[in-house]
Amino acid sequence: MLSDIEIARSVEKVEIKEIGARIGIGEKNLHNYGKFIAKVPVSLINEKRVKESNLILVTAITPTKAGIGKTTVSVGLALGLSKLGKLTIPALREPSLGPCFGMKGGAAGGGYAQVLPMEDINLHFTGDFHAITSAHNTLTALLDNYIYQNRGTLKGLKEVLWKRVLDVNDRNLRNVVTGLNGLTNGVPAESGFDITPASEIMAILCLSENADDLKRRIENILLGYTHEDKPFWVKDLGVAGALTVLLKDAIHPNLVQTTENTPAFIHGGPFANIAHGCNSVIATKMAMSHADYVITEAGFGADLGAEKFYNIKCRKSGLRPKATVVVVTSQSLKMHGGVPVEDIKKPNPQGLANGFKNLDKHIENLHTFGQNLIVTFNKFFFDTQDEIDLLAAHCKEQGVGFAVNDAFAKGGEGAIELAKEVVKMVENNPSKPLHFTYKDSDSIETKIGKIAKYIYGAGSVEYSDKAKK
Structure with a gap:
């Protein structure tokens, strides 16, 4: 298979004015950064359309050090929904230059589920x-x-x-x-x-x-x-x-395209272990103003990124997701099942099953927010059908949806199974009203205590003298 950069360069991109026109944004409202990137003014957000759009969160179980593929799944799901005739836009975070040159690499998706132009997005982008x-x-x-x-x-x-x-x-x-x-x-x-x-x-x-x-x-x-x-x-x-x-230009979201020439917004990128780990409220609302379905993601695992997405981003902005997708890989499940890191790409059904406890805790946490879930298996070439079937059976026992995602290798076609599950959930069984872990009026100590207890399972929290100060 071609590398990410080879795939990205092989795609015949369309000019950004055409991408904008497809979602009703005229050329006069595009501030171009070359032929394939543009900023869109904040004034184009339509709060009525925002309320009518369907927001889908993509999160994950606790990932490996190399990540778990949330961005690839997010882009892939958007492509899959587009193939079902749903006007869909992913609203994602901008990559940070430091990690791009580190272990995790770029953050523009992967394989045939990328946002383009990949090199520009991963490097200096719009500044x-x-x-x-x-x-x-x-x-x-x-x-x-x-x-x-x-x-x-x-x-x-x-x-x-x-x-x-x-x-x-x-x-x-x-x-x-x-x-x-x-x-x-x-x-x-x-x-x-x-x-x-x-x-x-x-x-x-x-x-x-x-x-x-x-x-x-x-x-x-x-x-x-x-x-x-x-x-x-x-x-x-x-x-x-x-x-x-x-920040007069930085506040406006960036419009780009996917590997299948569909629109995408990329804007902002706070880390989830430091801040709230989500793209900007402005970009999310801009996407929702121009699409029926919007796919967004939250950093790290659901215990960190998703918790902050609900408790902070949704609380402050009024956004409410209709469904939550939980990304898993065979590698992450095996890692949590005690399989040595050097062996997690090898078939090991028992090691995979031993990792279900991590998935189950994330499912439990997400249900406390009133979320209906679909677990998606982010497929790699070395994964076996036996392991996929094992996970599918476990998800059925847990009462959550399940779908295989193969967008990395097949683009939108590889995400149709997941896209159909998402549409079915949104139309027939959307998530319940959002529940928060704590009240805004709670003290800082109470907020920390509730998160520690209900999300991480802690019995109590002890504070150092410096923390108390």
């Missing part, structure tokens, strides 16, 4: 991550200048919570000392660099509804504490407007 990096580090520079100008006064800061970001995995920059070589170069301080998707500005951008909402959220970033033990916010610096201007 959204660069804009977020610039806004974050501009805030750092302004904060450092405030500290310099107010050193020795009660207005100065005794504790700084804000660091720097860079969209590169650079171990040596995780912890640094700044402001060396004399007072004219600033006040010496311990600092460090996080990766751009870990920036609070990334999370804020992806939860914002529009530019005004973005500015309001930026104003409420906590930067540190003064010598009088008072919290110090961005609004105390008075620079939220300047930072919002740096």
